[in-house]
Amino acid sequence: MFSEFPVDFWLALMLAVAAGWFARQIWNNSAKASVKSRTEPFNIQYFAGLNHLLNEQQDKALEVLRGLAEADADTVETQLALGHLYRRRGEVDRAIHIHESIMQRNGLPAFLREQARFALGEDYLKAGLLDRAETCFQQLIDQLGHRSVALRNLLSIYEQQGDWQQAISTYQQLSGFTSPEHPTALAHYYCELAEHAQQEGLMQQARDNLDKAFMAQRNFPRGNLINADFFLAAGDARNAAALCKRVMELHPHLLPIALPRFIKALRSLGLSMDNTDGELSLSSADTSQRAALAYAAIVANVLDEPYLLQCLPDFLRQDATLGEMVQALVGEPATLNASQLQSVAAALAKIFRRTQRYRCVSCGVNTGSHFWQCPGCHSWDTLAPVSRLELSPVSRRG
Numbered sequence: 337m338f339s340e341f342p343v344d345f346w347l348a349l350m351l352a353v354a355a356g357w358f359a360r361q362i363w364n365n366s367a368k369a370s371v372k373s374r375t376e377p378f379n380i381q382y383f384a385g386l387n388h389l390l391n392e393q394q395d396k397a398l399e400v401l402r403g404l405a406e407a408d409a410d411t412v413e414t415q416l417a418l419g420h421l422y423r424r425r426g427e428v429d430r431a432i433h434i435h436e437s438i439m440q441r442n443g444l445p446a447f448l449r450e451q452a453r454f455a456l457g458e459d460y461l462k463a464g465l466l467d468r469a470e471t472c473f474q475q476l477i478d479q480l481g482h483r484s485v486a487l488r489n490l491l492s493i494y495e496q497q498g499d500w501q502q503a504i505s506t507y508q509q510l511s512g513f514t515s516p517e518h519p520t521a522l523a524h525y526y527c528e529l530a531e532h533a534q535q536e537g538l539m540q541q542a543r544d545n546l547d548k549a550f551m552a553q554r555n556f557p558r559g560n561l562i563n564a565d566f567f568l569a570a571g572d573a574r575n576a577a578a579l580c581k582r583v584m585e586l587h588p589h590l591l592p593i594a595l596p597r598f599i600k601a602l603r604s605l606g607l608s609m610d611n612t613d614g615e616l617s618l619s620s621a622d623t624s625q626r627a628a629l630a631y632a633a634i635v636a637n638v639l640d641e642p643y644l645l646q647c648l649p650d651f652l653r654q655d656a657t658l659g660e661m662v663q664a665l666v667g668e669p670a671t672l673n674a675s676q677l678q679s680v681a682a683a684l685a686k687i688f689r690r691t692q693r694y695r696c697v698s699c700g701v702n703t704g705s706h707f708w709q710c711p712g713c714h715s716w717d718t719l720a721p722v723s724r725l726e727l728s729p730v731s732r733r734g
């Protein structure tokens with residue numbers, strides 16, 4: 337657990353403790369002799385604690401911090417560092433107790449009260465007490481030193497709560513003075529609102545939100561897919577199919593998401609994927625494109641489309657293990673007839689349903705379904721289909 341936190345983080349934490357402690361000595365206007373007598377033991381213990389942290393000896397560091405806190409219960413910075421360490425160790429109840437105690441102190445300087453409030457907000461966030469965390473961070477957004485992180489944490493809270501209006505407002509406040517961490521997040525918030533309005537039958541509201549999504553991100557692929565759904569619902573399958581085709585061509589990692597919509601739109605037009613309608617034709621002689629289509633069809637379980645079945649041998653050739661397995665059990669993939677291909681496809685789709693189909697390129701979490709926002713690291717647009725069949729089970733989150 338300790339290794340999750342870089343040395344820089346611990347260094348910064350301990351230096352903050354030291355800086356705060358010395359600042360407090362000055363703030364107290366203590367006599368020089370008194371400062372000296374208290375500085376020396378603090379120095380020794382502080383550097384011992386720092387040494388333990390740098391050597392990844394978290395328990396010993398905790399022991400030192402506890403000793404410091406007990407020796408001088410009035411030193412808020414030490415209490416803050418101890419609370420921080422408890423939270424990092426997962427002992428959130430203890431962290432909350434420490435930080436709440438600090439907040440109850442009378443005569444606490446404003447900057448220390450803000451630090452304690454911020455720490456308490458992070459405790460609540462980690463404990464899943466989102467309403468309490470929101471209150472803490474809301475009280476800090478006017479404080480320059482905490483504004484940016486408080487707004488980021490509020491954004492995370494609103495995302496978790498699915499409160500997209502608040503997320504939009506917070507995102508806009510944040511982007512007023514710093515670059516957003518996830519540039520496409522705003523467009524996703526509007527897409528969430530558009531989808532919700534569509535489900536409620538509020539089509540004008542849905543379209544307004546979709547327009548705002550496109551204002552935030554031009555040609556936003558998720559927006560195009562929602563727009564395709566709108567066209568399909570309105571009976572305009574040609575425009576729906578054209579939008580899906582565009583998304584598949586420009587964003588191959590979204591093939592499994594766009595392909596089922598594309599097929600649905602084609603069928604509404606009385607077409608199939610091997611159609612000769614130039615504008616909507618996806619037929620390709622490129623082996624890797626055909627393999628990608630077959631793979632997407634397996635992941636999305638839409639292998640009843642004859643053209644996609646014809647692409648299956650290209651996918652099996654690309655995945656040596658699978659190809660050899662099929663060859664041993666059924667025959668050389670290129671020589672299989674439609675019925676045999678259908679059986680292989682059905683078996684593969686069954687296996688895929690029980691395996692990891694998507695992986696976050698940012699944190700590596702595996703899921704069985706597609707999410708626009710990674711359930712692991714909460715990044716947007718980072719889930720992509722795994723490049724080939726992996727026979728390990730889906731993660732708990734999937």
Ligand SMILES: [Zn+2]
Nearest residue numbers: 696699710713
């Ligand atoms: Zn992730």
